[in-house]
Amino acid sequence: MSDRRGFLKSSSLALAAGAAGVAAGTSGCATAAAPAVSSGRMADLPKAKGPRLVVVGGGTSGLTIAKYAKKEFPKFDVVLVEKRDMYSSCFTSNLWYAGLITLENLANHSFLDAAVNNHYIYFNATVTGLDRAGKTLATNEGDIKYDYLVIAPGISYDYDKIGVSDIDTKTALRQIYPGGFVSPTEHVTLNRKIREFEGGVFIQTVPSGNYRCLPAPYERACLIASLIKHNKIKGKVVILDANPEVTIKAKGFHAAFDELYKGIIEYKPGVAVKGVDVAKRTIETDFDSYQFNDAAIYPNVRASTLIEQLGLLAPSTKSNQKEANIDTRFYNIIGDTSVYVTGDSRPHPYSKSANTSNTEAHYVAKVLAARAQGKEIAWSTPETICYSVVNAFPMEAISVKAHYVYDAGKDAITGFSPDTKVFDNRDAAKGQATLEWAKGLYRDMFNA
Numbered sequence: 083m084s085d086r087r088g089f090l091k092s093s094s095l096a097l098a099a100g101a102a103g104v105a106a107g108t109s110g111c112a113t114a115a116a117p118a119v120s121s122g123r124m125a126d127l128p129k130a131k132g133p134r135l136v137v138v139g140g141g142t143s144g145l146t147i148a149k150y151a152k153k154e155f156p157k158f159d160v161v162l163v164e165k166r167d168m169y170s171s172c173f174t175s176n177l178w179y180a181g182l183i184t185l186e187n188l189a190n191h192s193f194l195d196a197a198v199n200n201h202y203i204y205f206n207a208t209v210t211g212l213d214r215a216g217k218t219l220a221t222n223e224g225d226i227k228y229d230y231l232v233i234a235p236g237i238s239y240d241y242d243k244i245g246v247s248d249i250d251t252k253t254a255l256r257q258i259y260p261g262g263f264v265s266p267t268e269h270v271t272l273n274r275k276i277r278e279f280e281g282g283v284f285i286q287t288v289p290s291g292n293y294r295c296l297p298a299p300y301e302r303a304c305l306i307a308s309l310i311k312h313n314k315i316k317g318k319v320v321i322l323d324a325n326p327e328v329t330i331k332a333k334g335f336h337a338a339f340d341e342l343y344k345g346i347i348e349y350k351p352g353v354a355v356k357g358v359d360v361a362k363r364t365i366e367t368d369f370d371s372y373q374f375n376d377a378a379i380y381p382n383v384r385a386s387t388l389i390e391q392l393g394l395l396a397p398s399t400k401s402n403q404k405e406a407n408i409d410t411r412f413y414n415i416i417g418d419t420s421v422y423v424t425g426d427s428r429p430h431p432y433s434k435s436a437n438t439s440n441t442e443a444h445y446v447a448k449v450l451a452a453r454a455q456g457k458e459i460a461w462s463t464p465e466t467i468c469y470s471v472v473n474a475f476p477m478e479a480i481s482v483k484a485h486y487v488y489d490a491g492k493d494a495i496t497g498f499s500p501d502t503k504v505f506d507n508r509d510a511a512k513g514q515a516t517l518e519w520a521k522g523l524y525r526d527m528f529n530a
């Protein structure tokens with residue numbers, strides 16, 4: 083059941099781990115300061131009643147840190163700054179497309195309730211600048227002074243890495259063929275497309291690099307194929323994978339492709355997108371052109387552009403995905419122990435996934451609480467638990483559970499710990515466990 087060596091070999095996460103191992107050595111040089119942008123007024127917030135911890139981003143990472151930092155150190159006066167006024171989760175959105183859950187499952191969670199339940203302030207604003215010397219965060223709703231700042235803004239797409247540099251094509255791809263890996267409105271569009279798909283070729287691309295949620299594009303392909311099979315549609319899903327092999331849970335996905343979706347899923351490894359002709363609905367690769375009727379084009383990912391905007395980028399030797407220049411163990415910006423970056427904007431080779439961000443956030447909350455009291459704590463590994471539903475009728479899933487190894491000598495994450503396990507045999511029990519896992523995560527982020 084568990085093929086850890088195979089997992090390590092095939093997972094792009096392992097490849098990323100190698101690269102990061104070389105490069106994650108602390109440089110000791112401080113990151114260039116961000117331009118001191120101010121909104122010109124103070125935000126309309128109560129006076130801080132203790133050390134103010136400002137958390138940017140109400141996703142998996144930010145919601146968990148806001149809650150648990152307050153629990154760990156109740157003297158913290160916590161403000162969560164989030165630009166969205168409605169929460170909707172990325173994780174399990176693939177299940178909605180297949181009709182296995184409703185949109186309410188993804189979106190029926192309130193930032194206001196999370197804040198009231200956990201004794202912090204939800205401030206609905208967009209971060210626009212940072213003055214680290216003055217410990218002031220600028221937002222479109224005014225400036226906020228902080229003692230500690232955590233920035234957890236997720237990812238942005240990097241279309242240039244798939245050969246799409248002109249702004250017209252980028253805009254067309256974002257709007258007509260969205261990847262479905264960043265915003266809820268992409269999920270709504272993708273849901274409509276999948277429901278309206280009448281036949282022909284649906285292309286799902288898989289980027290190279292440490293992209294958000296390694297198994298999710300393959301899971302989505304399986305669920306679209308499941309609908310095609312169930313509804314007897316004359317169509318197929320073509321997976322164009324920039325990687326040489328399915329990046330995670332390869333055995334379980336291949337079993338699903340071969341046993342459930344023969345003639346419906348065509349898997350093409352080592353096929354990187356090099357350009358897209360939107361008008362002709364054609365994807366260009368090194369050797370071939372692929373015509374499609376519809377598509378979900380998932381470009382490479384990078385850290386949220388906010389990290390660059392705030393002047394927090396790691397040197398390219400440390401991250402080729404424009405991630406933040408943070409200390410490997412403690413997540414603070416190198417040379418600045420009051421500013422931290424967590425979640426999918428981190429340069430660590432961890433899986434960019436919800437369970438990883440959530441468990442990492444529990445640890446970072448402890449780091450912040452300890453440091454506010456003049457102490458340090460030992461590093462602890464995040465936990466990646468990730469279910470992938472490969473069949474909708476009946477609902478069956480495969481899964482992985484991973485931990486990581488930190489090498490203090492190299493100051494780097496060097497790979498998976500020996501207890502890492504892949505559960506490649508699909509079954510209904512893991513299908514049900516997928517739903518329970520998501521419910522548990524929502525409880526951990528939103529409930530008291």
Ligand SMILES: Cc1cc2nc3c(=O)[nH]c(=O)nc-3n(C[C@H](O)[C@H](O)[C@H](O)COP(=O)(O)OP(=O)(O)OC[C@H]3O[C@@H](n4cnc5c(N)ncnc54)[C@H](O)[C@@H]3O)c2cc1C
Binds near residue numbers: 138176207438
């Ligand atoms: C289709 C899909 C399927 C997935 N499946 C799984 C799965 O099965 N298992 C799993 O573990 N993970 C899964 N994931 C991945 C998971 O959802 C993410 O990796 C995780 O949520 C990342 O958390 P985060 O907090 O780093 O980023 P996010 O959750 O993206 O949160 C970032 C937040 O920052 C806010 N923000 C950004 N910029 C600003 C700004 N300037 N000012 C204020 N706020 C800002 C954003 O609005 C957002 O709310 C899936 C993702 C997708 C898209």
